[in-house]
Amino acid sequence: MSAFSWRDWLFSGKTFAAAILALYIALALGLPRPYWAMSAVYVVSHPLSGATRSKALYRTLGTLLGASAAVWFVPALIDAPLILSAVVALWTGTLLYLSMLDRTPRSYVFMLAAYSLPLIALPAVNNPQGVFDIAVARSEEIILGIICASLVAAIVLPTRVSQALNGRLQAWMNDAADWAAEVLVPTDASKPAHHRHKLASDILALDLFITQMAYDAENREQVGLTRELRARMGMLLPVLSSLTGSLGEIRSQHHAVPDTLQTLLQHIASWIKQPYAPDMAMQAQLLRQQVQAYQPGPEVPHWIALLATNARARMLSLIALWQDCMQLQAQIRAGERDARWQPIYARWDLTSKARHYDYGMLWFSAGSASLFTFIACVLWRELGWADGASAVTLGAVACCFFAALDEPVPMLKIFFRWTVVSIVISAMWLFAVLPLSHEFETLAVLLAPPFLLIGLLITQPRYNLIGMLLGVNTATFLGVQGVYDANFTSFFNGNLAGLAGILFALIWTLVTRPFGVELAKRRLIQSSWRDLARNAAGDHEDDYRHLTARMLDRLGQLMPRLAASGDDSFSDGFRELRVGFSTLDLQRDEHRLQGPAQDAIHDVLCGVASHYDRALALAETTTASEQLRGQIDVAIERARHIDSAAALEAQNALVEIRTSLFPGATGPAATVALQEG
Template identity: 50%
Template structure:
């Protein structure tokens, strides 16, 4: 482990200062639980101002909403404990569903509102008349912590989020350059490539949440627009490069003669990808030269009637797209870093502009339902036991179930929550009974807190330590229960503070019982859903629906790739998932092209689309990938021949290496249809399309 950096120490010092300020003000105001103000600072603080502000705002809104619900629900239901437990569980589950259905920072509002209700309402059942005062003081304590964290974080050496965005994208650029260079060399399988593919998808997924916080960083509107455009281009690069791989492998592998000039062009593209990101003017000029060279290699209309000509045209078309997307990514990254300049997009496609996202609603409902069941069962056990302090057990069980509901395998994280909460109990006991009896004023209290909290604070910014260190800081502050006068009873301390670990242990057992499955089930559901969308892509929805369908499929693929990490090295399921996406995108291109072609061509395209639809319907019905029927390959070859001879000439299928007579392709729709048909053939029949070779046999 590397030692904390200067930035880590600065963040820790700022957070500790804000927490002590909040604690001091809460003690002076004689708030009933001043330690909640201190704990809130550690909950909302982030090394970046924008992230702290967004979390602070959403925590305030969520707390007020949950507190209002407590005031609303406690008086009418407190006399019916089991009904009251069900109301609390249902509220928490409903808000949890809304939270995990939103992948932006705004989800924190619903998350907080969900578990704030049990935190306030359950301790109030013994004194329902005081629930309003409890809700008010809880809100005041949390708002005080939020204000202190925001003021100190924004006034003392504030760290902006935009530079961090550039740092993260630079890591993505390095992985993307490696991935593209390997693909252009004909390698699409292997552990390094698989790992790069997973990191690329993970970075794109993380940026979605990060960009939702950028607006709170005082970023200009044009920077926000460019940041979202950059993420969109980053998301597109993976499937476009994947689509380029198949025709390149078919052209460069095997015994067939390689097209003249293609290998040199690919080598120059590889060199261009290695160009420094800062030297954008030279890169722009080189990109223009590469596009000109791509155009000069484009086969003539007569050559497109051969399989080799169609392959070359498809490869060059995809290569130009890769160049365009990479140039856009470079330009956007530089504009964001410099915060000035104009951008003219190079990559333009009808699929751009979709805003749909994919959510597995079934799994989301199940996750929220599991939390509802945990809260109700825990509440029932508490009621039947008669344990006065059992409300804390139910509250922390609710918090744990909410925190990790979006994970495929939440049980390990819930258990970590339990372990670090136990550590906090021990640390709080050490402070309460050994250290605090010797503290006589607030200055000495600050000194006693400084060493452990400053050390813990340096680890909070690190993702691998964030959960553990935040829990230690927050729970230790809460379990000590600092008041204006020292008061400690060992039995009372044990009775109240062991309730939390007991609730977390119950949450772990419950989660292990109700959610024993992991990423494999989630991946299988995502795969089946992608097959269903391939079926939809063979229809002819309006243009806006097509864009949203494409955006949803791409978003789902970014979710699927990290989940396939465990099996990707030996079974290559992500490669198959990319092929499914390419089939869908090419089917969408076909549905658009067929509107502008003749009746004969449209009929042959419809036959292909019907075959694709039937194949994927079989996969959905049998819940596993099925062999592609040979009749579909025949239909694709017939459609290729029909497209290539659309202006007259024979009706023989276009077979690999066999020319079709009287070929000419002057019309753009026919060329688009040709590229889409070649893409579908390469995706569904890689073995018979020349895609497999010595380096690709495992991947096929």
């Protein structure tokens, strides 16, 4: 663990102060379970003030929604316990599913509502007439804690989301610059793969930060700028991947990049590695002019010339995207938009927020949590276990927390292990330390040591979950009331029930979700194949904007899974991305060409669709057919003999598909199409 900074200590102190304030107010108001207010502080607190506010708002709404459902369902179904159990389980699963569909802080509404119903409803089944009072009290306690956490975070030296985001953006751009330089002027063949996997994974994490910026009052102007930057950062991935493929083919088949092209690559790499400067636009314009003027010489072999022409187009895209990214980043740092700024990159519409969802796996995960809740409710009722409600609620919470993970079992083990630690800490303080306190001030001093250390854990990304679990569970298990009335038997039975619920959730998940990351990885890749087959066949309703956004999002989801499995033999994700963009290019260019060229492109698109249909049918990566390679070669040659921008774009897209599906293959002869045509 790295040394704690003063900001870490500040956050821990602020969180503890908010928790003590919430506890004091709850005790003063005579709320029945004041410790819930204290635990709520540790649920919502985040080192970034905007993140705390967003979590606070949506967790409040989720709590109220779950409490309202409890008030509605419990009195109506108290005489039908099996139906009530089914309703609670269905509610939990349905709301959990909705939470997994939303990757913004809004998901907290549905997540909290999912487990707030069993949290409030199940302890009230023996007193259905009092469910309204229980729901109101729980809501008051939780909302009180949320308000205290939000106020303290906002008033006492708040840490803005933009401060953390700027650092992440700069780190991402540095990694992208390293990858670009390595692609253009390689020194270490292993670096591009490392950089591209990290970049694709990290870009998804930026989405949450960007959403949270909307809750920082000073950052509202920056939100739009950051979204524009994030969209262009995403497009850098396929552009750099395409350059990797084209330049790699040139180097492997021609042994060296032609001198003129190599000089251009060195100039671009040097420019990209430079920090932002006011004259960046002028330098970019000069580079664009040099790249546009480049033509492969007559001494360059035919296939190498085609690859170089494709690389030239990608270099122009790289320059435009990098210029946009650097200028947007400068505006974000300045905190205001430059009214004169206009984007340079305009090849693809980058405004779509479409995302890829594996609806089948989401339903399965939610259904698993729902069925667990139902079975746990039935077992509790049938066994007549007095403290069984604690088992059901903690088990449901555990299932909900980690439902979105490919491998929830390791996290459930952490949940179980650190819940045990929370019980031990709570027992030590409850029976050995807290009896020494006789007024609230002494109580606060005695609670400070463990909770200040817990707050420090929350500041460390590696230990954030552990810190949150310790904070919430320790505050809850201590059960601080207005009068000290600790009972070891009650403490032991209630907490043992909670542990039993988590253990049951762990065993249940081991049985129902043994698939791991491999299944998720394969389903993502097969979704890419399905989209590619559909798009190549023309079944996309010209919705290029959403298609590009989904392809990029799918890549971002795939990269951490490939890293986790350590195996990209099935697919590296980038190959499908390059084929996907090239297919969309051909779809657009096909309608702008006539005669034999249009027919040849149509044949290629049908061949690509058949290739991915076959891969889907076999559920494994397949080698593209020689027939498809021949169709691509014919289409390239026919497009090459047409003097138009559309034909050049089509030629580049065809070259891209060929290098993606037939890496290392010998290039086509210059006369292939004329002989066959």
